[in-house]
Amino acid sequence: MLNLCVIGCGNIGRTIIRAIYEGKIDCKVSGVFDVNKDGYNVLPDEIKKQVKFFANFEEFINTDANLILEAASQQAVKAYAVPVLKHDKNLMLMSVGALVDKNLFENIKEIARAKNLKIYIPSGAVVGIDGVKAALLGGIESVTLTTRKNPKGLGITTDDEKILFDGNASDAVGKFPKNINVAATLSLAGIGFGKTKVRIIADPNVRENIHEIRIKGKFGEILTVAKNLPSPDNPKTSYLASLAAIACLKKITSEIEIGT
Ligand SMILES: NC(=O)c1ccc[n+]([C@@H]2O[C@H](COP(=O)([O-])OP(=O)(O)OC[C@H]3O[C@@H](n4cnc5c(N)ncnc54)[C@H](O)[C@@H]3O)[C@@H](O)[C@H]2O)c1
Numbered sequence: 001m002l003n004l005c006v007i008g009c010g011n012i013g014r015t016i017i018r019a020i021y022e023g024k025i026d027c028k029v030s031g032v033f034d035v036n037k038d039g040y041n042v043l044p045d046e047i048k049k050q051v052k053f054f055a056n057f058e059e060f061i062n063t064d065a066n067l068i069l070e071a072a073s074q075q076a077v078k079a080y081a082v083p084v085l086k087h088d089k090n091l092m093l094m095s096v097g098a099l100v101d102k103n104l105f106e107n108i109k110e111i112a113r114a115k116n117l118k119i120y121i122p123s124g125a126v127v128g129i130d131g132v133k134a135a136l137l138g139g140i141e142s143v144t145l146t147t148r149k150n151p152k153g154l155g156i157t158t159d160d161e162k163i164l165f166d167g168n169a170s171d172a173v174g175k176f177p178k179n180i181n182v183a184a185t186l187s188l189a190g191i192g193f194g195k196t197k198v199r200i201i202a203d204p205n206v207r208e209n210i211h212e213i214r215i216k217g218k219f220g221e222i223l224t225v226a227k228n229l230p231s232p233d234n235p236k237t238s239y240l241a242s243l244a245a246i247a248c249l250k251k252i253t254s255e256i257e258i259g260t
Contacts, residue, residue, distance in 0.1 A: 002027040005065035008072025009039035011234035015242035026253045033060040074098035085111040092120040096184040100173040122248035125238035126182045128213045128224035130260040132190040140217040144197040148210040151202040165200040172198040
Protein backbone atom coordinates (compact mmCIF):
# COMPACT_ATOMS: atom_id res chain seq x y z
CA MET A 1 0.00 0.00 0.00
CA LEU A 2 1.11 3.54 -0.71
CA ASN A 3 2.44 5.07 2.52
CA LEU A 4 2.75 8.82 2.12
CA CYS A 5 4.67 11.33 4.21
CA VAL A 6 4.41 15.07 3.54
CA ILE A 7 6.94 17.90 3.64
CA GLY A 8 4.98 21.08 4.41
CA CYS A 9 1.76 21.09 6.42
CA GLY A 10 0.32 24.20 4.76
CA ASN A 11 -2.74 24.57 2.60
CA ILE A 12 -1.90 21.91 0.00
CA GLY A 13 -0.39 19.46 2.51
CA ARG A 14 -3.44 19.64 4.79
CA THR A 15 -5.91 19.35 1.89
CA ILE A 16 -4.21 16.15 0.76
CA ILE A 17 -3.96 14.71 4.27
CA ARG A 18 -7.70 15.38 4.77
CA ALA A 19 -8.54 13.76 1.41
CA ILE A 20 -6.65 10.61 2.41
CA TYR A 21 -8.28 10.58 5.83
CA GLU A 22 -11.71 10.90 4.15
CA GLY A 23 -10.91 7.80 2.07
CA LYS A 24 -10.72 9.61 -1.29
CA ILE A 25 -7.41 7.86 -2.09
CA ASP A 26 -6.43 4.26 -1.35
CA CYS A 27 -3.35 5.32 0.57
CA LYS A 28 -2.04 5.80 4.10
CA VAL A 29 -0.52 9.04 5.39
CA SER A 30 1.76 8.59 8.39
CA GLY A 31 3.86 11.70 8.92
CA VAL A 32 4.54 15.36 8.17
CA PHE A 33 7.70 17.40 8.40
CA ASP A 34 7.54 21.18 8.72
CA VAL A 35 9.69 23.97 10.08
CA ASN A 36 6.56 25.38 11.70
CA LYS A 37 3.95 23.37 13.64
CA ASP A 38 1.05 25.84 13.22
CA GLY A 39 -0.40 24.13 10.12
CA TYR A 40 -0.29 20.70 11.80
CA ASN A 41 -1.93 22.06 14.95
CA VAL A 42 -5.11 23.04 13.08
CA LEU A 43 -5.66 19.48 11.78
CA PRO A 44 -8.52 17.62 13.54
CA ASP A 45 -7.40 15.54 16.56
CA GLU A 46 -8.45 12.24 14.95
CA ILE A 47 -6.05 12.93 12.05
CA LYS A 48 -3.23 13.99 14.39
CA LYS A 49 -3.53 10.63 16.17
CA GLN A 50 -2.59 8.89 12.91
CA VAL A 51 -0.21 11.41 11.35
CA LYS A 52 2.95 12.10 13.32
CA PHE A 53 4.59 15.55 13.26
CA PHE A 54 8.36 15.67 12.70
CA ALA A 55 10.48 18.76 13.34
CA ASN A 56 13.63 16.79 12.55
CA PHE A 57 14.24 15.82 8.91
CA GLU A 58 16.59 12.91 9.76
CA GLU A 59 13.88 11.21 11.83
CA PHE A 60 11.24 11.99 9.21
CA ILE A 61 13.18 10.51 6.33
CA ASN A 62 13.94 7.28 8.16
CA THR A 63 10.28 6.23 8.50
CA ASP A 64 8.93 3.46 6.25
CA ALA A 65 7.07 5.84 3.89
CA ASN A 66 7.43 4.92 0.21
CA LEU A 67 6.32 8.29 -1.25
CA ILE A 68 7.21 11.78 -0.03
CA LEU A 69 5.07 14.70 -1.15
CA GLU A 70 6.78 18.09 -1.13
CA ALA A 71 4.19 20.84 -0.58
CA ALA A 72 6.43 23.40 1.10
CA SER A 73 8.65 25.76 -0.93
CA GLN A 74 11.30 25.89 -3.63
CA GLN A 75 13.93 25.98 -0.84
CA ALA A 76 12.53 22.69 0.47
CA VAL A 77 12.92 21.10 -2.99
CA LYS A 78 16.54 22.27 -3.10
CA ALA A 79 17.24 20.97 0.42
CA TYR A 80 15.31 17.69 0.47
CA ALA A 81 14.67 16.28 -3.03
CA VAL A 82 18.05 14.54 -3.24
CA PRO A 83 18.01 13.14 0.34
CA VAL A 84 14.45 11.82 -0.20
CA LEU A 85 15.51 9.86 -3.29
CA LYS A 86 18.75 8.71 -1.68
CA HIS A 87 16.59 7.18 1.08
CA ASP A 88 14.85 5.09 -1.62
CA LYS A 89 11.58 6.98 -1.53
CA ASN A 90 9.52 8.13 -4.50
CA LEU A 91 8.92 11.87 -4.68
CA MET A 92 6.03 14.14 -5.65
CA LEU A 93 6.82 17.84 -6.13
CA MET A 94 4.53 20.86 -5.93
CA SER A 95 7.15 23.66 -5.83
CA VAL A 96 8.09 22.89 -9.41
CA GLY A 97 9.73 26.28 -10.03
CA ALA A 98 12.82 24.93 -8.22
CA LEU A 99 13.47 22.71 -11.24
CA VAL A 100 14.51 25.70 -13.34
CA ASP A 101 17.86 24.72 -11.80
CA LYS A 102 18.99 22.33 -14.54
CA ASN A 103 21.68 20.71 -12.39
CA LEU A 104 19.13 19.86 -9.70
CA PHE A 105 16.67 18.50 -12.27
CA GLU A 106 19.27 16.31 -13.98
CA ASN A 107 20.63 15.14 -10.63
CA ILE A 108 17.26 13.98 -9.26
CA LYS A 109 16.38 12.29 -12.57
CA GLU A 110 19.68 10.41 -12.49
CA ILE A 111 19.22 9.23 -8.88
CA ALA A 112 15.62 8.16 -9.60
CA ARG A 113 16.72 6.23 -12.71
CA ALA A 114 19.56 4.48 -10.86
CA LYS A 115 17.31 3.52 -7.94
CA ASN A 116 14.22 2.70 -10.01
CA LEU A 117 12.19 5.40 -8.27
CA LYS A 118 9.59 7.84 -9.64
CA ILE A 119 9.35 11.62 -9.44
CA TYR A 120 5.77 12.81 -9.89
CA ILE A 121 4.86 16.36 -10.95
CA PRO A 122 1.08 16.92 -10.88
CA SER A 123 -0.50 19.23 -13.47
CA GLY A 124 -1.16 21.76 -10.70
CA ALA A 125 -3.34 24.79 -11.33
CA VAL A 126 -3.40 24.39 -15.10
CA VAL A 127 -5.07 22.28 -17.79
CA GLY A 128 -3.50 21.03 -21.01
CA ILE A 129 -0.37 19.25 -19.74
CA ASP A 130 -1.66 16.02 -21.35
CA GLY A 131 -1.98 17.87 -24.68
CA VAL A 132 1.48 19.41 -24.61
CA LYS A 133 3.09 16.03 -23.81
CA ALA A 134 1.33 14.36 -26.73
CA ALA A 135 1.93 17.29 -29.10
CA LEU A 136 5.66 17.28 -28.32
CA LEU A 137 6.02 13.88 -29.96
CA GLY A 138 4.83 15.30 -33.29
CA GLY A 139 6.74 18.60 -33.03
CA ILE A 140 5.73 21.86 -31.31
CA GLU A 141 6.25 25.33 -32.82
CA SER A 142 5.31 27.41 -29.78
CA VAL A 143 3.90 27.26 -26.24
CA THR A 144 2.57 30.43 -24.63
CA LEU A 145 1.23 30.76 -21.08
CA THR A 146 -0.73 33.90 -20.23
CA THR A 147 -1.37 34.26 -16.49
CA ARG A 148 -3.90 36.86 -15.42
CA LYS A 149 -4.35 37.65 -11.74
CA ASN A 150 -5.87 40.32 -9.55
CA PRO A 151 -3.10 42.86 -8.69
CA LYS A 152 -3.44 41.93 -4.99
CA GLY A 153 -2.37 38.36 -5.79
CA LEU A 154 0.76 39.76 -7.44
CA GLY A 155 1.57 42.10 -4.57
CA ILE A 156 0.87 45.37 -6.44
CA THR A 157 -1.91 47.97 -6.70
CA THR A 158 -3.16 49.26 -10.05
CA ASP A 159 -6.53 50.42 -11.37
CA ASP A 160 -5.66 49.45 -14.95
CA GLU A 161 -4.66 46.23 -16.64
CA LYS A 162 -0.85 46.01 -16.58
CA ILE A 163 1.55 43.58 -18.29
CA LEU A 164 4.11 42.79 -15.59
CA PHE A 165 6.16 40.30 -17.54
CA ASP A 166 6.59 39.23 -21.15
CA GLY A 167 9.45 36.84 -21.77
CA ASN A 168 10.48 33.23 -21.37
CA ALA A 169 9.67 30.85 -18.51
CA SER A 170 13.24 30.77 -17.31
CA ASP A 171 13.24 34.52 -16.51
CA ALA A 172 9.63 34.41 -15.24
CA VAL A 173 10.45 31.77 -12.63
CA GLY A 174 13.31 33.93 -11.34
CA LYS A 175 11.21 37.11 -11.19
CA PHE A 176 7.90 35.66 -9.92
CA PRO A 177 8.98 32.58 -7.92
CA LYS A 178 5.74 32.33 -5.93
CA ASN A 179 3.46 32.62 -8.96
CA ILE A 180 5.11 30.50 -11.52
CA ASN A 181 4.90 26.79 -10.73
CA VAL A 182 2.50 26.52 -13.64
CA ALA A 183 5.09 27.91 -16.09
CA ALA A 184 7.65 25.45 -14.72
CA THR A 185 5.33 22.44 -15.11
CA LEU A 186 4.41 23.51 -18.64
CA SER A 187 8.09 24.00 -19.57
CA LEU A 188 9.12 20.60 -18.23
CA ALA A 189 6.25 18.86 -20.04
CA GLY A 190 6.92 20.66 -23.33
CA ILE A 191 9.71 22.61 -24.97
CA GLY A 192 11.70 23.75 -21.93
CA PHE A 193 12.14 26.93 -19.87
CA GLY A 194 14.04 28.83 -22.57
CA LYS A 195 11.45 28.39 -25.35
CA THR A 196 8.18 28.52 -23.36
CA LYS A 197 6.76 32.04 -23.59
CA VAL A 198 5.14 33.59 -20.50
CA ARG A 199 3.03 36.71 -20.02
CA ILE A 200 1.92 37.81 -16.55
CA ILE A 201 -0.88 40.36 -16.42
CA ALA A 202 -2.24 42.21 -13.37
CA ASP A 203 -5.95 42.74 -14.03
CA PRO A 204 -8.12 44.51 -11.44
CA ASN A 205 -11.24 43.17 -13.16
CA VAL A 206 -10.57 39.50 -12.38
CA ARG A 207 -11.12 37.57 -9.19
CA GLU A 208 -9.81 34.23 -10.37
CA ASN A 209 -6.21 33.21 -11.20
CA ILE A 210 -6.56 32.65 -14.93
CA HIS A 211 -4.04 30.54 -16.87
CA GLU A 212 -4.41 30.40 -20.65
CA ILE A 213 -2.19 28.01 -22.59
CA ARG A 214 -1.77 28.13 -26.36
CA ILE A 215 0.20 25.40 -28.11
CA LYS A 216 0.92 25.38 -31.84
CA GLY A 217 2.47 22.46 -33.66
CA LYS A 218 2.23 19.86 -36.41
CA PHE A 219 -0.95 18.48 -34.81
CA GLY A 220 -2.75 21.84 -35.06
CA GLU A 221 -3.47 24.13 -32.13
CA ILE A 222 -4.59 23.77 -28.51
CA LEU A 223 -6.08 26.53 -26.39
CA THR A 224 -6.94 25.87 -22.73
CA VAL A 225 -8.18 28.27 -20.06
CA ALA A 226 -8.31 27.51 -16.32
CA LYS A 227 -10.18 30.10 -14.23
CA ASN A 228 -9.02 29.13 -10.77
CA LEU A 229 -10.77 30.03 -7.57
CA PRO A 230 -8.60 30.26 -4.47
CA SER A 231 -8.46 27.43 -1.94
CA PRO A 232 -11.09 27.75 0.79
CA ASP A 233 -8.38 28.35 3.45
CA ASN A 234 -5.58 30.05 1.47
CA PRO A 235 -6.29 32.84 -1.04
CA LYS A 236 -2.79 32.52 -2.52
CA THR A 237 -3.19 28.93 -3.69
CA SER A 238 -5.55 27.83 -6.45
CA TYR A 239 -7.85 25.04 -5.25
CA LEU A 240 -7.23 23.12 -8.48
CA ALA A 241 -3.53 22.69 -7.50
CA SER A 242 -4.47 20.64 -4.41
CA LEU A 243 -7.09 18.71 -6.36
CA ALA A 244 -4.53 17.90 -9.09
CA ALA A 245 -2.15 16.45 -6.47
CA ILE A 246 -5.00 14.30 -5.10
CA ALA A 247 -5.82 13.17 -8.67
CA CYS A 248 -2.13 12.31 -9.22
CA LEU A 249 -2.15 10.14 -6.07
CA LYS A 250 -5.35 8.47 -7.30
CA LYS A 251 -3.68 7.74 -10.63
CA ILE A 252 -0.72 6.09 -8.84
CA THR A 253 -3.02 3.88 -6.78
CA SER A 254 -5.60 3.03 -9.47
CA GLU A 255 -5.70 -0.04 -11.65
CA ILE A 256 -6.71 2.05 -14.67
CA GLU A 257 -5.04 5.24 -15.91
CA ILE A 258 -7.06 7.63 -18.03
CA GLY A 259 -5.23 10.34 -19.92
CA THR A 260 -1.52 10.60 -20.66
N1 LIG B 1 2.34 23.15 -8.85
C1 LIG B 1 1.40 24.09 -8.72
O1 LIG B 1 0.61 24.37 -9.63
C2 LIG B 1 1.29 24.84 -7.43
C3 LIG B 1 0.14 25.58 -7.14
C4 LIG B 1 0.06 26.22 -5.93
C5 LIG B 1 1.13 26.20 -5.03
N2 LIG B 1 2.26 25.51 -5.36
C6 LIG B 1 3.41 25.48 -4.46
O2 LIG B 1 3.23 24.47 -3.49
C7 LIG B 1 3.93 24.86 -2.28
C8 LIG B 1 2.96 24.73 -1.09
O3 LIG B 1 1.87 25.62 -1.27
P1 LIG B 1 0.85 25.93 -0.06
O4 LIG B 1 -0.22 26.78 -0.59
O5 LIG B 1 0.50 24.67 0.65
O6 LIG B 1 1.80 26.82 0.88
P2 LIG B 1 1.60 27.19 2.41
O7 LIG B 1 2.36 28.45 2.63
O8 LIG B 1 0.16 27.14 2.80
O9 LIG B 1 2.35 25.98 3.20
C9 LIG B 1 3.71 25.70 3.06
C10 LIG B 1 4.18 24.97 4.33
O10 LIG B 1 5.50 24.47 4.10
C11 LIG B 1 6.35 24.82 5.20
N3 LIG B 1 7.71 24.99 4.69
C12 LIG B 1 8.17 25.94 3.82
N4 LIG B 1 9.48 25.77 3.59
C13 LIG B 1 9.86 24.67 4.28
C14 LIG B 1 11.09 23.98 4.42
N5 LIG B 1 12.20 24.40 3.80
N6 LIG B 1 11.12 22.88 5.20
C15 LIG B 1 10.00 22.44 5.83
N7 LIG B 1 8.80 23.06 5.75
C16 LIG B 1 8.74 24.16 4.99
C17 LIG B 1 5.75 26.10 5.77
O11 LIG B 1 6.12 26.25 7.15
C18 LIG B 1 4.26 25.87 5.57
O12 LIG B 1 3.66 25.21 6.69
C19 LIG B 1 4.44 26.28 -2.51
O13 LIG B 1 5.81 26.27 -2.87
C20 LIG B 1 3.62 26.78 -3.68
O14 LIG B 1 4.28 27.75 -4.46
C21 LIG B 1 2.34 24.82 -6.52
